[in-house]
Amino acid sequence: MIKRGLNINNKKILITGAKGQLAGEFIKILKAKNYDFIALTKDELDIASLDKVLDVLRTIKPCFIINCAAYNLVDDAEKDWKAAYSVNGLGVKNLALAAHEIESILVHFSTDYVFDGEKGDPYTIADKPNPINTYGRSKLLGESFLANLGYPKYYLIRTSWVFGNSKNSFTTKLIEWMSKNSQLRIVDDQISSPTYARDLAYITLKLLETGNYGLYHISNSEFCSRYEWAEFIASKLGWKGKIEPAKSKEFNSPAKRPKFSALDIFPIDEILGISISSWKDATLRYLHFEVLS
Numbered sequence: 001m002i003k004r005g006l007n008i009n010n011k012k013i014l015i016t017g018a019k020g021q022l023a024g025e026f027i028k029i030l031k032a033k034n035y036d037f038i039a040l041t042k043d044e045l046d047i048a049s050l051d052k053v054l055d056v057l058r059t060i061k062p063c064f065i066i067n068c069a070a071y072n073l074v075d076d077a078e079k080d081w082k083a084a085y086s087v088n089g090l091g092v093k094n095l096a097l098a099a100h101e102i103e104s105i106l107v108h109f110s111t112d113y114v115f116d117g118e119k120g121d122p123y124t125i126a127d128k129p130n131p132i133n134t135y136g137r138s139k140l141l142g143e144s145f146l147a148n149l150g151y152p153k154y155y156l157i158r159t160s161w162v163f164g165n166s167k168n169s170f171t172t173k174l175i176e177w178m179s180k181n182s183q184l185r186i187v188d189d190q191i192s193s194p195t196y197a198r199d200l201a202y203i204t205l206k207l208l209e210t211g212n213y214g215l216y217h218i219s220n221s222e223f224c225s226r227y228e229w230a231e232f233i234a235s236k237l238g239w240k241g242k243i244e245p246a247k248s249k250e251f252n253s254p255a256k257r258p259k260f261s262a263l264d265i266f267p268i269d270e271i272l273g274i275s276i277s278s279w280k281d282a283t284l285r286y287l288h289f290e291v292l293s
Contacts, residue, residue, distance in 0.1 A: 008208050013037040014062035014104075016045055016095075017069030021166035022109065025201035026066060038062070042069065047091035050098075057098040064208065066107045067095055072168065074113070077135040078254040084138040092142030093149065100151040105213075107204065112160035112192055112219075114140045117258020122193075122223065124264045125158075125215050133255040147215075156215045157204060160263050163283075164197030165290045171283070174230055175291065178239050188227035188245035192261045193219035196282035198289075206272050216268050220279040223262035232280060236287055 013030065017023050018039035030037045038060060045056050047069050057065070070088060071077065077084040092108055099106040113136035114129035131137045146154055163169045177184055195218070203218050224232075227245045234243055248257060269276055 008064065008205065009033060009035055011036065011063035012060070013064045013066060014057070014060055015039040015066045015068055016047055017042065017067070018044075020068050020070070021164045021169060022162060022197050022201060023066075023068035024166075025164060025197045026068065026205075028198075029201055029205065045069075047094055048086040050094040053091075053094040053098045054101070057095075057102055057104065061102055062104055064105050064107065065095055065099055066204070067092065067109065070109070071135075071138065074133065074135045074257075075254045077138060078133065081134045081138070084134055085141060088135075088138035089141030089145065093145035096146050096149045096151060096154065099153070100149065103153070105208070106146070106151075106154040107208070108142065108146055108154065108156055110139045110143050110156060110158045111136065112158060112261035112263055113258060114143065114158065115258055115261050117261045120260060122262040122264035123217070124266060125217055132258060135255060136258075153213055155204070155207060155213060157207075158215070158217050158263060159195050159200055160192045160219045160261060161194045162197050162200060163194055163286065166197075170194075170226070170229070171233060171286060174233060175237070178234065178237070178241060182241040184230070184241065184243045185246040185250070186227045186230040186243055187248050187251070188225045189247050189259055190257050191223055191225045191259065193221070193223045193263055194229055194279040194283065195219040196286055198286075199277065199282055203268065203272070203274075203276065206274070207268065210271060212271055217263040217265050218268055219263045219265060219276075220282040221265065221276050222278045222280070223260075224279060229279070229283070232283060233287070236284065237291070 018041045071084045114131050115123050116130040116132045163171045
């Protein structure tokens with residue numbers, strides 16, 4: 001059972017990165033519950049600027065800051081590293097400094113890409129990060145700032161392969177590819193845990209009710225390769241084409257990807273007293289809500 005530490009339905013909530021996939025799910029849930037929140041786009045709040053962050057947060061004075069702003073272009077980050085570090089690293093530091101000043105609770109999302117993928121088993125919150133690309137290093141920098149600034153009121157949530165109603169989501173791209181091709185090649189040597197953005201937002205809000213700050217891993221349960229995931233989606237949509245397995249090296253992507261970066265979600269399920277659904281169940285719900293409805 002959830003041990004309530006804070007009633008969030010009467011607390012002001014600020015969401016950054018309002019146009020993003022995850023922010024959109026938070027907005028839907030909070031609107032449905034009639035919670036007090038404000039969602040700001042990058043134009044309204046650029047977290048890479050400390051002056052702007054301080055000015056906005058001092059004015060709004062939210063109880064919770066849910067940071068959905070991020071630089072997520074994994075390949076582009078290899079060249080555009082300053083932008084990645086500015087948002088994923090310095091932006092988190094700026095929010096943490098402002099949160100400390102106004103005594104807000106900061107929620108920040110990181111990634112399975114802080115790990116190198118060589119462990120061979122799901123990564124726990126006790127495992128040491130070792131990113132193998134610039135994107136992962138930029139996200140780890142944000143984690144380090146958050147953990148080392150000395151302000152304890154934060155939730156650091158690592159997640160993996162987030163999907164939903166976004167043009168950059170793997171599921172959206174896959175469905176577009178299927179509409180234009182009769183044959184696809186999808187990598188089978190990248191394995192992780194797909195995470196439905198709607199589930200991630202819902203579980204995060206449940207976690208905020210506990211007042212149990214710290215580091216967490218949140219994803220849907222179980223894991224698969226990109227190829228297995230694509231095969232599952234294609235079968236459920238009745239696609240008549242063919243998907244063949246491929247290796248990552250065949251695509252010559254600028255950024256390396258970890259081979260196996262699934263996350264062990266202990267202790268989130270124990271703390272919340274809930275059973276987190278599998279990636280298959282989450283994908284089916286996504287297809288029903290976003291594609292087939």
